[in-house]
Amino acid sequence: MSDTKPPTHPPDGSPRELDQRLRYVARLETVGQLAAGFAHELGTPLNVVLGRARMISRRQVEGDAAVECADIIIEQARRMTELVRALLTFARSRPSPTDQLDLDGVVERACRLLTPIAHKRRIDFVIEPDDETRRVRGDSGALQQVLANIVMNSLDAMPQGGEVHVSTVTGHRAHPDSGAEQAWHGIRVVDRGPGVPPELRERVFEPFFTTKDVGAGTGLGLSVAYGIVRDHAGWIAIDDADPGPGAAVTIWLPPST
Ligand SMILES: Nc1ncnc2c1ncn2[C@@H]1O[C@H](COP(=O)(O)OP(=O)(O)OP(=O)(O)O)[C@@H](O)[C@H]1O
Numbered sequence: 001m002s003d004t005k006p007p008t009h010p011p012d013g014s015p016r017e018l019d020q021r022l023r024y025v026a027r028l029e030t031v032g033q034l035a036a037g038f039a040h041e042l043g044t045p046l047n048v049v050l051g052r053a054r055m056i057s058r059r060q061v062e063g064d065a066a067v068e069c070a071d072i073i074i075e076q077a078r079r080m081t082e083l084v085r086a087l088l089t090f091a092r093s094r095p096s097p098t099d100q101l102d103l104d105g106v107v108e109r110a111c112r113l114l115t116p117i118a119h120k121r122r123i124d125f126v127i128e129p130d131d132e133t134r135r136v137r138g139d140s141g142a143l144q145q146v147l148a149n150i151v152m153n154s155l156d157a158m159p160q161g162g163e164v165h166v167s168t169v170t171g172h173r174a175h176p177d178s179g180a181e182q183a184w185h186g187i188r189v190v191d192r193g194p195g196v197p198p199e200l201r202e203r204v205f206e207p208f209f210t211t212k213d214v215g216a217g218t219g220l221g222l223s224v225a226y227g228i229v230r231d232h233a234g235w236i237a238i239d240d241a242d243p244g245p246g247a248a249v250t251i252w253l254p255p256s257t
């Protein structure tokens, strides 16, 4: 199944096809939001490149100073290439839900993509490191999308700016649907917004449920995220941040064996 291309034609209107279309739309929406942050983030290195190239072309610098300018241009161009490559990899990623993944790697890649939009909104990511390696089977691109949707909600919940904490965790839990009790690996996102009221914690996963203004949210983020995580045999839990206030959203996934 692909969530990166519209489903093949003719459309059959099946729930599966609708689900694929929903994911495709949500992914495009994410790419659009990320691109806005990227445009902002590319501005600084572009200005440096322009300024240095102009100095060389006007012969304001020569010899070693010109070489230094060229090195700075190379470094800034590399930075821009990396940003663009990360966005393209995300936009084009093909699902392969059986890849062996390290959860910290998923966090790192998603946060690299999300940092520009977070900075634009005066929010810093604090990635809480720990020594444990947590392996799951899954589709890295799809899980990055899940994390992006959750983080985007945290950014929306903190219009005043601040910190969003992201960590990988392991916990003994019962699966809310199957009841399976075991150790699960998770990615947890904690913000300092108002949190999600307990009476809304199930409804927020419904497609098109949103408390945001018309045009500000489609209400698709969490429903698409939940569908992807369910395909990975996991679930998403919403709790209060501890200590509060704020929301703690955890993606729980089965450890790979
Ligand atoms: N971290 C959070 N803090 C507070 N409320 C949240 C948080 N995450 C989700 N919500 C609530 O859940 C609702 C549904 O979230 P969801 O991501 O599905 O849609 P949306 O953010 O409203 O729109 P979209 O993601 O499509 O742009 C939000 O409108 C908001 O009320």
Ligand SMILES: [Mg+2]
Residues within 6 Å of the ligand: 149, 152, 153, 217, 220, 221, 222
């Ligand atoms: Mg959202």
